[in-house]
Amino acid sequence: MRTVLILGAGFGGLELATRLSDSPADDMRVVVIDRSDSFTFGFAKLDILFRDLSPATARVPYSRFTHPRVEFRQEEVTEIDPKNRRVRTDHAVYDPDILVVALGADYDLGATPGFAEDGYEYYSIEGALRLRERLARFDGGAVVLAVLGVPFKCPPAPYEGAMLLHETLARRGVRSRTDMRFFTPMEAPIPVSADTSAAIVEALAGRGIAYAPGRPVHGLDPAGHMALTATGDVPYDLFIGIPKHRAPTVVAASGLTDGGTDGWIAVDPHTLETPYPGVYALGDCADAPVPRAGVFAEDAAGTVAAGIEARLHGLAPPERYRGRGTCHIEFGGGLVGKVEADFLSGPAPVAPFTAPSAELAREKAAAAEGRLRRWFTG
Numbered sequence: 001m002r003t004v005l006i007l008g009a010g011f012g013g014l015e016l017a018t019r020l021s022d023s024p025a026d027d028m029r030v031v032v033i034d035r036s037d038s039f040t041f042g043f044a045k046l047d048i049l050f051r052d053l054s055p056a057t058a059r060v061p062y063s064r065f066t067h068p069r070v071e072f073r074q075e076e077v078t079e080i081d082p083k084n085r086r087v088r089t090d091h092a093v094y095d096p097d098i099l100v101v102a103l104g105a106d107y108d109l110g111a112t113p114g115f116a117e118d119g120y121e122y123y124s125i126e127g128a129l130r131l132r133e134r135l136a137r138f139d140g141g142a143v144v145l146a147v148l149g150v151p152f153k154c155p156p157a158p159y160e161g162a163m164l165l166h167e168t169l170a171r172r173g174v175r176s177r178t179d180m181r182f183f184t185p186m187e188a189p190i191p192v193s194a195d196t197s198a199a200i201v202e203a204l205a206g207r208g209i210a211y212a213p214g215r216p217v218h219g220l221d222p223a224g225h226m227a228l229t230a231t232g233d234v235p236y237d238l239f240i241g242i243p244k245h246r247a248p249t250v251v252a253a254s255g256l257t258d259g260g261t262d263g264w265i266a267v268d269p270h271t272l273e274t275p276y277p278g279v280y281a282l283g284d285c286a287d288a289p290v291p292r293a294g295v296f297a298e299d300a301a302g303t304v305a306a307g308i309e310a311r312l313h314g315l316a317p318p319e320r321y322r323g324r325g326t327c328h329i330e331f332g333g334g335l336v337g338k339v340e341a342d343f344l345s346g347p348a349p350v351a352p353f354t355a356p357s358a359e360l361a362r363e364k365a366a367a368a369e370g371r372l373r374r375w376f377t378g
Ligand SMILES: Cc1cc2nc3c(=O)[nH]c(=O)nc-3n(C[C@H](O)[C@H](O)[C@H](O)COP(=O)(O)OP(=O)(O)OC[C@H]3O[C@@H](n4cnc5c(N)ncnc54)[C@H](O)[C@@H]3O)c2cc1C
Pocket: 007, 008, 009, 010, 011, 012, 013, 033, 034, 035, 036, 041, 042, 043, 044, 045, 046, 075, 076, 077, 078, 102, 103, 104, 105, 122, 123, 124, 153, 154, 157, 248, 250, 282, 283, 284, 285, 292, 293, 294, 295, 296, 297, 327, 328
């Protein structure tokens, strides 16, 4: 019996374990470790912030993550030794035959001076709750939204946040006395898709949200409530930032990030194997040539599952990672658009856009439901 150890039961880890559970190989057991007792979709944070969803309702307990040959253990990963394929947790030591690191990305609020003191974010559940409470007291003024670093999770999410904030403030009657400005170091919202970028830029303009591409905010002056940029300081009453991301500390300490861009895990873009034999990385923590998003982690899980099955039987990897993912984008008013990206199948990435509609809103909800049905029981 060979053991596959998956670190992280997020989008990527859940999909990989589910696929391996379905594998015809009967000589494999799968152990999945996560520090949390439950899974939450990334986009649920928008529902927590703007639709009063309670975090308890958004959470899906791992007690419902039950698949044949898969064991879930709620433990904290404290050390990864990729050379010896050994993992320590707060409860045990593991020496698996195959190791997959799917520990996601952490937020580094301290990397932007002044942000932790005077800024708000909605990329964590705690941050979304804190901003929700602040918005309830917001009575108009200058709102600055900013992407503070690249890469970050879900490229459309900062724009979804801006459009849903516009809608929320309009509903409360305070939008007319609110100035909204959006800053980003990127030159376009979704660089791989000109049509998607154009639709988002047009939607921001239509809502009176000033868009400043290629203009990073490098810090805040909490005393003066100023966002600092290379071309001048910008006053705000409310600053909402997408925090800089980094690999989890336990990953950074493991040596897995050596050779990866900007501290992410170096992987073979075709197989998602690290330079250490039998050690794979997927999802937000991996330096694969795709954006950070659950849908890409999910596609990567398919490639890694096929690679693991082949490796356990002494065969070559049967498929190359294609970097595909369909991202749904909320525009407000119950309308959702989508971009269907394929980064690696062809000679160049393609990413056609479909305009927002109520039908795509239903499609997004059905996609989430489908994943819950596949990954969880009950
Ligand atoms: C506001 C927002 C909206 C989003 N919308 C979308 C969307 O519409 N579509 C989409 O595809 N993506 C979306 N995303 C992005 C998506 O949530 C992530 O890209 C995705 O979850 C990445 O999957 P992952 O498996 O790499 O990591 P994660 O899902 O983050 O899973 C990592 C897991 O590792 C665990 N972990 C970390 N460190 C340890 C440790 N030391 N010990 C034990 N366990 C540990 C964590 O508890 C976590 O469960 C959104 C994100 C945000 C913030």
